[in-house]
Amino acid sequence: MSKAYSAAQWRVPVLLALIAAAFLIFSGVAIALYEENIYRAQQVKAFTEQASILAANETAAVIFDDRRSAQEYVDAMKVNPELQAVAVYNRAGRLMAQTSRVGPLPYTLDRVSQLSSLGLLSISVPILQEKVKIGTIYVWATEEPAQRRIARYLGIGLLMVMGALVLVVLGVSQRALSRANAELELRAENLTLLNAKLQQEMEERRKTEEALRQSQKMEAIGQLSGGIAHDFNNLLMIAMGNLQLLQKRLGEEAGPLTRYIESAEEGLRRAANLTQRLLAFARRQPLTPRPVDLSRLIEGMQELIRQSVGEHVDVALNLTSSWRTLCDVNQMENVILNLAINARDAMPDGGKLRIATRDLTDLTPPLESDRSARGDYIELLVRDTGSGMDEETRRQAIDPFFTTKPLGQGTGLGLSTAFGFVRQSGGYLGIESAPGEGTTITILLPRTAEDEGIVS
The missing domain is CATH 3.30.565.10 (Histidine kinase-like ATPase, C-terminal domain)
Known part of the structure; x- marks a missing residue:
């Protein structure tokens, strides 16, 4: 009776320990799977945010087909070692800019599916202008290495080690995520500064072009009006000289004609004044x-x-x-x-x-x-x-x-x-x-x- 009680008394703690161990193992597996999904979701979110920021900054470059600026923004993404490839496609689905560690990327958007065999995480984000799609950003990144998953699953058999590994993985993940977020914020700030600089350069270029057009227009008007005014002024001088000669020839016999001659001379003087003002505008006076x-x-x-x-x-x-x-x-x-x-x-x-x-x-x-x-x-x-x-x-x-x-x-x-x-x-x-x-x-x-x- 005593032995049976002792055996039963021993089996109960063992059973409880086995149940606890099984629960811990099951919990460890569940936690491991959950952490894996969380890590993947964080990767997807982080890469999606990077792609969205890149899409926002590539808007002007896609609109104006500025491949140089588009490539500068793409090159800024190289600092992330997990990014294997980044591509920018325009409205027509043609490649504008790229960076790749896995070889050449498809030149057209309809061939992007060819990269599915590489086993990379693929993310696409549209480039929008006032809610209208004008292009596409594609990002390919590595998923969590298989070796890391195997090592984590092997540790599940040891309860204490499993708990420690879970804590370590959580700590490392948090630190990695913090570093990734800090780097992402820094890249976002750099991209924002580049975009502001591009906008400023575009505005200065617009003002310069507008000033050049105005200067060319005024120069053309000045040359045209100056040439006409110069020739017209010569004709006015001929008419004025002939009127004065006519008045001199008629002398006292001019009589009532004098009033008409003086009126004509006054009109010619006013016309000559207008031509002088035109010559002043044309910078020929x-x-x-x-x-x-x-x-x-x-x-x-x-x-x-x-x-x-x-x-x-x-x-x-x-x-x-x-x-x-x-x-x-x-x-x-x-x-x-x-x-x-x-x-x-x-x-x-x-x-x-x-x-x-x-x-x-x-x-x-x-x-x-x-x-x-x-x-x-x-x-x-x-x-x-x-x-x-x-x-x-x-x-x-x-x-x-x-x-x-x-x-x-x-x-x-x-x-x-x-x-x-x-x-x-x-x-x-x-x-x-x-x-x-x-x-x-x-x-x-x-x-x-x-x-x-x-x-x-």
């Missing part, structure tokens, strides 16, 4: 440049400016420039007066007109200017509080014969003449305006090194 102090020049014109704009416009001068520029004084006076009159017309109900000058040291003019060299410039600023202009009107403001004034109240040559004169003087004229915010005209003229001939 003869100039008499000399050193000019713009501040003193404007100060001497302030009474004329106030009379021209009227009492309803408040004129404020802020003349701080003391440098001189080389330009034609008479033409410069015409430009300043014309800008003041334009400002007056933009403020029919009154407003404020500010005219300012200042010296700018070591300045690089905008791309639209003839001179892009860094140097010293005098800035002339004319700002009004008028109705302003929209972007389309602002772009056309310096085009010859473009005007927003009613028919008969403007020739459309004021700003174009000023633009031509400033360009001929080696400077820059820019316009800033918005509806309801007034208009600012900025003129930059290079500083002259001459010491004599200051114009007061």
